Amino acid sequence: MAADFGQFFLNSLPNLFNGLGYTILLTFISITAGFFLGIALALGRVYGNKIINGFCVGYIELIRGTPLLVQLFIIYFGLPSIGIIFSPIQAALLGLALNSGAYQAEYLRGSIQSVESGQMSAARSLGMNRLQSIRNVILPQALRISIPAWSNEFIYLLQYSSIAYIIGVAELTAEGKFIAAHTFRYLEVFAMIAVIYLILTIVSTEIIDRVAKHFSIPGIGAAKRTSLRDL
Amino acid sequence: MWKKNIRWQDIRRRLTDETKEEIIMPMLEVKDIYKSYGTVQILKGVSFAMEQEETKVIIGPSGTGKSTLLRCINQLSPPDKGQVWLDGEEITNPKTNINKMREKIGFVFQDFNLFNHLTALRNVSIGLEKVKKIEKDAAQKRAMQELTRVGLEAQINQYPAQLSGGQKQRVGIARALAMDPDVILFDEPTSALDPELIGDVLDVMKSLCGKVAMLIVTHEMGFARNVANEIIFMEGGLIVEQGSPKEMFTNAKMARTREFLGRIGALYGEEETGG
């Protein structure tokens, strides 16, 4: 019985591996693209004039107020009717990135605002202009403060990348469905997939925590992390 | 009515083509500064001037606009009315590059405001690197010099969170000094410190007398009396009186000045006038 499962598992590996590759690709690219979008939006909200701020708020609220699936459907099914056609993987990357950007913008904004105003005064008093102050003084601190929220976002994206299955991307969950449809061993396949996601989550959390520790500075961002390892 | 100090008016020099007259301009000139926050008028027309390497101390009751005045000088809070001139250039003119001007004005904050994510060394060198565009090694060398000067060569690689209040403030002073400013503004530099740490910071400031112009807002009367070239007494957003420490402490012309110094003088005591 166990050996049988073991054989099944080994047979499935190639497919699972392919799927895993797509999952990781989706996660990494969207979190990175989302990060840059998020910073732009956050800076626009904190330092921008009324128009820029309004635009940023509008975008963020729209994205956060609608499900990711709807956004993907609009991009993948809706846009072709006005001539913009994306492949499934392109649509998924775009959708996830745009989505993540809005969420990252919110906690980046919180972090930027939690850097005391005295830091900006000191930077300006040295003769730095606004851009220099943001780049050299505010952001280095805000980014460190954001690390707990950012690692949550990574886990979030890791899991929601599975939605890409619905528009046809052959990521991990899709591969699982494929194998299950052919072997009818639904329970085992999805249990395997669940375990793989679980391992990915735990490993990512560990890696991010290590990296964060490496970049940590005493006195900045001792924010409480709603850790999966809380006891 | 406040008494004008006519000293600086006597020594003005300006080069003009037409008159070929030479009038000396003071290094820092503050003219008729008005500032209000909302409906409250904080500064009601403040004027004074400073020369190179002069130590000037501003005293007065809390909330009378002393800190606001400093922030008006380096434009952290631009004044509503009035002008500030530094080395013949008008800072308050919107066309002036304020960032360039700020390189010449150092500012030491009551709350230190050290950059939390940088070591002491980098706190001092970052202005040199990013604003004055000095090459990294040279900047750090200079930062090292300044930190040694304020007695912190052992702490150069520590972060602000690891330093005591007095140490933080000395880093703040080093940071201002490294920029080679024409004048350093001190906004109540010791008010946030534990009493036993105040001495270290005051010692550093004393060592700077005569080497760089300093405009200091403080409650430390002993320091004012022993170290200042001139003392300005402010109240209600106006200068009540200004004069040398000797004049102000022993022979003040305004009753209010005498009253304030008498009370505060007794409270803070006198420092030994030796040496």
Next chain:
Amino acid sequence: MALETLIESLPSLFDGLGVTLLLTAFGILLGTTLGIILATGRSYASRPIAYSILIYEKVLRGIPLLVLFFLIYFGLPQIGINLDAFTAAVIGLGLRSSAYQAQIYRGAINSIPEGQIHAAFSLGMNKLKAIRHVILPQMLRLSIPGWSNEFTILFKDTSLAFAIGVIELMRQGRYIQVRDPDLVLIVFLLIALIYFVIVFIANKTLRYVEKKYQMAGYQAEAHR
């Protein structure tokens, strides 16, 4: 005409919306009840129980909702448990939400000063009474912001029930797209609008409730 077909499609969209709202209601009910039990268990029960709850939370927060849906709807029949799509979706949504809500409630419980339970004991209450009359009321009030957040997330997550065949809002939209391909962009934009409006209303309402039941001077610690 496109507009006519769109208007004809509206009733089916509203049917879908109805199912979506039902999924939300049942899902949040399951999630909240279970979440409160789990949070109380982790804070006040014996160590083995607390540890098992931790494992449960870790697992349910570590796997995608979609995979959970598939496990319940496709996997369970293999061991004899056959559930219809709607029930499977409700269970999936509820279980996952309970794991996140447990976190929120635990944060709220931790914000309650320890003296509260000491005072309750000194009045002679046993553990159960103390929890019920002193801890729970405070915990619930402190949790409102976190709960509102979780509510909107669950509401949006109901869209994933699409993947196991529940005929909620998204699937109705897909049917319309198949019937009338020209309407695809409009339909999904409309669906987006419907979600947005409901989220907006829900947030405003919950913020009102939060203000109304606020305890002066109390704030919960940071949660998800």
